[in-house]
Every structure is written in C-alpha cells, then in structure tokens.
Amino acid sequence: MxxxxxxxxxxxxxxxVIKEESGLKIENTYVSNVSEEKARFERALILSKKQLEKIKTKTKHQLGKGKAEVFESHIMLLEDIEFAGAIELKIEKEHINAEKAVYDIVNLYMETFKLMKDEYIRERAMDIKDVGDRILSNLTGNITxxxxxxxxxxxxxxxxxxxxxxxxxxxxxxxxxxxxxxxxxxxxxxxxxxxxxxxxxxxxxxxxxxxxxxxxxxxxxxxxxxxxxxxLVEKYKIKIEEYGIEKEKLKSIINLKTVTKSGKQIKLLGNIERCEDVEQVIKNGGDGIGLFRTEFLYMDRDAMPQEDEQFEAYKYVLEKMKNKPVVIRTLDIGGDKKLSYFPMEEECNPFLGYRSIRISLDRKDIFKVQLRALLRASVFGNLKIMFPMISSVEEFLQAKEVLKECMEELALEKREFNKELKVGIMVEVPAAAINADEMAKYADFFSIGTNDLIQYTLAVDRVNEKVAYLYNPMHPAVLSLIKTTIEAAHKNKKLCSMCGEMASDENAIKYLVECGLDEFSMSPQSILKIKQFIKSYC
Missing domain, CATH: 3.50.30.10 (Phosphohistidine domain)
Structure with missing residues (x-):
C-alpha cells in the first residue's frame, strides 16, 4: 500500500498504464546559421499555438469556458514577447540550438515559480513545463x-x-x-x-x-x-457501489432546505476561488457564496487586474447566483500569497506582517480599483463586501471610509451601485473575536475564518509537519472564541457565518449548530454531505 x-x-x-516521460536528450549544439535556428523555433511556436487552440476548443466543449482558460494562459505564454524574446536572444548570443535555448529558459521560469511560498503559484510551474515540453516535442518530432x-x-x-x-x-x-x-x-x-x-x-x-x-x-x-x-478487491467493489449510491442519494436532497431536528433552518454556502467555481455551488444546491477569494483574480498573471476586468468577474458570479447572497472578500495577499509583479520585502513573520487589509489600506490605489468594481457590480445581485484580517474597530472604519470615497466618486460619475449593500468582517484574528461585541456595532455581519483563527490562537503553523499535531479546531480556547463571536453578533442582531475548513468538519458541526451559527460556507463538493449530516444528527 x-x-x-x-x-x-x-x-x-x-x-x-504508465505515462512514459518523453526521454528527450537535450544536447548543446553549436549553430552557425542563427537566423535559420530562430526560424525553426518560430515554426515550433506557431505549431504549438495551433495545437493549444484545438485543445482549448475541446476543453471548452467538454468542461466549459472556465476550464478552457487554463489553455488560454498557455497560449498567452507562447505569445509573451519576453518569453520568446529570451529564447531567441539565447540562440543569437550563444549560437546554440533552439532545443537547448527552450530547455534553459523554461527551466529558469520554472525555478522562479517553484521558489514561491504560495502553493497555487508553485503549481503553475507545471504549466510552464507543459508549454516547454510542447515546443520541444514540435522541435524534435518526439510526440508522446x-x-x-x-x-x-x-x-x-x-x-x-x-x-x-x-x-x-x-x-x-x-x-x-x-x-x-x-x-x-x-x-x-x-x-x-x-x-x-x-x-x-x-x-x-x-x-x-x-x-x-x-x-x-x-x-x-x-x-x-x-x-x-x-x-480486498471485493471490499472495494462494494465501496465503489456504495459511493455511487451515496452520490445519487445526495442528489435527491439538493432542493431540500437544511433543517435541524428542532426545526431551525441552516444556510449552507460555497467557497469559491474563480468565477467558474460558481457552477459547482449551483450544482450542489448552495444557498449562496459565503466566500469569494478574490486574490486568485490577481494571480497567474503579470499585472494587476483593472477595474473593468474585475467588474465583469464579479458581475458574472452575481448574475449566476441570481439573488442569493454572494460574500466577496477583498484582496488578501501577503503571508504565503505573493504576486510576482508586486514586490514585497522579506519579513521575519510574514503572517503577522504586511498583508491583507493592511496592504489595502496602505495601497489605496489598488484597493479603490477593487472597491469601485465591486460597487458597480452590486446592482447585478445580492453582494456583500467582506474585509479580511480586521483586528480593530479603527481599522474597519478606515476601510469603510475608503469604500465611502468610492461611492462618492461613482455618484459623481453617475454610475449605479447599491447604496445599501452590507459590509462585514472576517473574524480570523483573536483580537477581533475577543472584541466582537464592539465590532458588531459597526459591521453588518461576521464570517469566522477558522483557518487563521485557530493558527493565531494556538500559535501553530498548520502546514509545519513538526507542530501540525497541535492544530486542533476543537481546542477549548478556539471554541470559546467562536462562541463569543456568535453571541456578540446575535446580541447586536447581526448574522454570523463561518467560512473556514471547520465549517465542513463533522466533528465540529453539532457544536456550531448548538452555538447558533447562522451559515456554514465550505467547498461546493462538501455542501450535500454536510446538509445530510445536519438533517440526520443535529
């Protein structure tokens, strides 16, 4: 095993069936005719682009536009003047064959991505390799x-x-x-x-x-x-059959409300990272979107997304969800989430440093572009804006002041927006939870981000395998902070949801229901399973 x-x-x-590696042996060969070698590279580049266009079309047909965007980013790399230019310059300066130049530049790009702390960005190194392998295959004729x-x-x-x-x-x-x-x-x-x-x-x-x-x-x-x-084979044949039956059973409750045995209705929402993820929320009968992590709009690119591009993304999600609530979290970078085009100084404690709302308040130019896009999109659905990593009332009021400035600008421009939209905070810093009663006087809603709240409360890095065993969602201190936050919200007649991993943890669900948590937000694939659990055991 x-x-x-x-x-x-x-x-x-x-x-x-083992997928064999291409086994290409890249040799460093001196070329005298640089122009011809650059032309060989250019032909391989054109052929690669044609192949990717076909794959993109096939993917769009089979899996939808969102999944096809993966190959759009591959095509963009082929069209990137700097990428192609670096390879041609290497051929020209070093008089080397195109294969060797492609291999060296692709590996340089890959190593840069692999050094990134953010897992999502590190994984994009595989996209660079995919494009590089395609060019090399077309140069050599060695197709796997x-x-x-x-x-x-x-x-x-x-x-x-x-x-x-x-x-x-x-x-x-x-x-x-x-x-x-x-x-x-x-x-x-x-x-x-x-x-x-x-x-x-x-x-x-x-x-x-x-x-x-x-x-x-x-x-x-x-x-x-x-x-x-x-x-063992027979045992797993039964598992496969039961898994299929379970999936079909879960489909039967998609349109049912999530109601506890005592009759309380619970809302189950989905967490999404990209616009296309909204389809999974709908497919699994989600009551809305409890967390749209907008930082992923900023990743896997070489410049900040502009206002119109962001507006279209938010509008798409809001329209797809019809009038169901959509909580969109403003940019949450820093810590382990870096942008290649936004240089940040190295910090001793990046998770406690320049990140999240702190960057937004420091770089109001970036913050206002996002807020304007959100406000413009607000007329297309039930939008709620959420600020991350708020640690004090003052910080929250500063963020709201920037939002107010954007509203005033749009009003002068005679652009429509929802003047009554709800604005809340993500409770993920212990200070916010301890001071939740005061926070609730200013915030329209709370959403408890347990991933960081647990990490900060217990002083445990959950991805550090040496101390990960100490990361305990059911620790009394964590449960106390969660209960305090929910009670403060309800005392002030505000809604309280949870969008961290704990929201789909069956070990915690009963406690959270008993505490009166209003909404649970989770990965779309977990919605039906948690719906069934609540209906059966809570």
Missing part, C-alpha cells in the same frame, strides 16, 4: 501520446500536465496517480471536473508499479494498493 495526497475523491479498480487506451485504465505518471489530463479519454481512464503534484494543480482541477479519483504527491509510484498491474485507487484516504488480493 502506498500513501499520497487525496486530490479528487472516489474509488477505482483498474489496470496501470496516451491514445489507444483500454477500459478501466489507471494512469500512473511522474506528473500530468493540464494538456495530458484534458486529452485523457474519460470513458476509459477511471483514475490517475502521480509522483508529484498537489491539491491545487490544474490536472487535479481537471480530474475533479471529470469526477474521477486522483491521488498525487506519491513520490515514487511510477517506479513502484508496472504496466498491467491491477491497482485499487482510494481517492478518499489517498492510498493506492498494488495487485491486491480477491478479498
């Missing part, structure tokens, strides 16, 4: 393929690029397992869209299995069993 990261849930029993697969195939790969994943025959591929990868990689996003199990980050699975091996992939626990006995 091998352990990895459970990246896409489900179970599968199938035969292994996952065609002609049999039914019930489990793909084992060192890593899968987005191009690899989207071209898999979903009628034959029932799961994939990889040596590398994390939960935020594009290939995992694709696997979830195809609804096939995936276990990633297994380190050496490609050297542990061989073609034709029978494997069980457990995408719930993140384990892979190679050549299991009949008894």
């Amino acid at each position: 091998k352990k990895g990261i459970p990246a896409s849930k489900g179970y599968a029993i199938g035969r292994i 393929s996952l065609g002609n697969l049999s039914s019930n195939t489990v793909i084992a790969a060192h890593d899968l690029t987005p191009s690899d994943t989207v071209q898999l025959d979903k009628n034959k591929v029932i799961a994939f397992i990889t040596d590398l990868g994390g939960k935020t990689s594009h290939s995992v996003i694709m696997a979830k869209a195809f609804q096939i199990p995936a276990v990633v980050g297994m380190k050496d699975i490609t050297s542990y299995v061989k073609n034709g091996d029978l494997v069980i992939v457990d995408g719930v626990e993140g384990i892979v069993m190679v050549n299991p006995g009949k008894e």
Whole structure:
C-alpha cells in the first residue's frame, strides 16, 4: 500500500498504464546559421499555438469556458514577447540550438515559480513545463501520446500536465496517480471536473508499479494498493457501489432546505476561488457564496487586474447566483500569497506582517480599483463586501471610509451601485473575536475564518509537519472564541457565518449548530454531505 495526497475523491479498480516521460536528450549544439535556428523555433511556436487552440476548443466543449482558460494562459505564454524574446536572444548570443535555448529558459521560469511560498503559484510551474515540453516535442518530432487506451485504465505518471489530463479519454481512464503534484494543480482541477479519483504527491509510484498491474485507487484516504488480493478487491467493489449510491442519494436532497431536528433552518454556502467555481455551488444546491477569494483574480498573471476586468468577474458570479447572497472578500495577499509583479520585502513573520487589509489600506490605489468594481457590480445581485484580517474597530472604519470615497466618486460619475449593500468582517484574528461585541456595532455581519483563527490562537503553523499535531479546531480556547463571536453578533442582531475548513468538519458541526451559527460556507463538493449530516444528527 502506498500513501499520497487525496486530490479528487472516489474509488477505482483498474489496470496501470504508465505515462512514459518523453526521454528527450537535450544536447548543446553549436549553430552557425542563427537566423535559420530562430526560424525553426518560430515554426515550433506557431505549431504549438495551433495545437493549444484545438485543445482549448475541446476543453471548452467538454468542461466549459472556465476550464478552457487554463489553455488560454498557455497560449498567452507562447505569445509573451519576453518569453520568446529570451529564447531567441539565447540562440543569437550563444549560437546554440533552439532545443537547448527552450530547455534553459523554461527551466529558469520554472525555478522562479517553484521558489514561491504560495502553493497555487508553485503549481503553475507545471504549466510552464507543459508549454516547454510542447515546443520541444514540435522541435524534435518526439510526440508522446496516451491514445489507444483500454477500459478501466489507471494512469500512473511522474506528473500530468493540464494538456495530458484534458486529452485523457474519460470513458476509459477511471483514475490517475502521480509522483508529484498537489491539491491545487490544474490536472487535479481537471480530474475533479471529470469526477474521477486522483491521488498525487506519491513520490515514487511510477517506479513502484508496472504496466498491467491491477491497482485499487482510494481517492478518499489517498492510498493506492498494488495487485491486491480477491478479498480486498471485493471490499472495494462494494465501496465503489456504495459511493455511487451515496452520490445519487445526495442528489435527491439538493432542493431540500437544511433543517435541524428542532426545526431551525441552516444556510449552507460555497467557497469559491474563480468565477467558474460558481457552477459547482449551483450544482450542489448552495444557498449562496459565503466566500469569494478574490486574490486568485490577481494571480497567474503579470499585472494587476483593472477595474473593468474585475467588474465583469464579479458581475458574472452575481448574475449566476441570481439573488442569493454572494460574500466577496477583498484582496488578501501577503503571508504565503505573493504576486510576482508586486514586490514585497522579506519579513521575519510574514503572517503577522504586511498583508491583507493592511496592504489595502496602505495601497489605496489598488484597493479603490477593487472597491469601485465591486460597487458597480452590486446592482447585478445580492453582494456583500467582506474585509479580511480586521483586528480593530479603527481599522474597519478606515476601510469603510475608503469604500465611502468610492461611492462618492461613482455618484459623481453617475454610475449605479447599491447604496445599501452590507459590509462585514472576517473574524480570523483573536483580537477581533475577543472584541466582537464592539465590532458588531459597526459591521453588518461576521464570517469566522477558522483557518487563521485557530493558527493565531494556538500559535501553530498548520502546514509545519513538526507542530501540525497541535492544530486542533476543537481546542477549548478556539471554541470559546467562536462562541463569543456568535453571541456578540446575535446580541447586536447581526448574522454570523463561518467560512473556514471547520465549517465542513463533522466533528465540529453539532457544536456550531448548538452555538447558533447562522451559515456554514465550505467547498461546493462538501455542501450535500454536510446538509445530510445536519438533517440526520443535529
């Protein structure tokens, strides 16, 4: 049995097909005719773009516009003057072959991305590799393929690029397992869209299995069993059947309200990172969006998104949700979330430093662009604005003052916006929870961000494996702060929701319901499971 990261849930029993690495040997060859070598590179670039356009069209048809945007970013890299220019300059200055120039520049880009602390940005190194491999394949004619697969195939790969994943025959591929990868990689996003199990980050699975091996992939626990006995196979056949039945059962409660045994109605909302994620909230019967992490609009690009671009993104989500509440959190960067085009000084304690609302209040030029876009979009649905990492009333009032300035500007420009929209705070700093009674006099609503609240309360870095065991959502101090926050909100006749991981933790749900939490916001895929749990046990 091998352990990895459970990246896409489900179970599968199938035969292994190992995706062979291209095995390209990049040699450093001196070229005398630089113009011809640059022309070779240019032809490979054009061919790569044509191939990606076809893949993008296929993805849009199969999975929707949102998933196809992955390949739009690949095309943008091919069109990037700096990227192509760096390769051509290397050919020209060093008189080297195009393959070597592409290989060196792609690796330079990849290393830069891999140094980023934010997991999502680190995972984008795989996109750079995908584009680089495509150019190299077109230069050399060495094309790898996952065609002609049999039914019930489990793909084992060192890593899968987005191009690899989207071209898999979903009628034959029932799961994939990889040596590398994390939960935020594009290939995992694709696997979830195809609804096939995936276990990633297994380190050496490609050297542990061989073609034709029978494997069980457990995408719930993140384990892979190679050549299991009949008894284990039968056990997992039952699991697969039960999992399918459970999914169908959950579909039957999509349109039902989430009501406790005592008759209290609970709202279950979805957390989203990108506009296209709204489809999953709708598909799973979410009562709204409890957290739209807008920083992802700022990532995977080379400049700040402008007002009109942000306006279109917010408008899209609001219109899709019709009049259901949509809580949009303003930019929350810093800590482990960096932007390549927004340099920040290194800090000893970045999670306690220049981040989140502190950056927004310091850089009002950036803040106001977002707030103007939000205000303009507010007429298209039930928008609520939420400020992150608020630690004092004064800080919250400063943020509201900037919002007021934006309202005045838009009024002078005769642009429409909702003058009565609700403005709240994310309670994720212990100071805000302890002072919740005072905070509630000024905020229209609270949303408890348990990920950071627990981390700050217990002084535990949850991603540090040496101390992660101390990260305990059910610690008495954490529960006390949560209860204090909910009581303060209700005392002041304000709504209180929760948008951290704890909102979908079955160990915590009963306590949160008893405390009177009004709304639970979670990953869209968790909504139906938590709805069933509340209806059955609370």
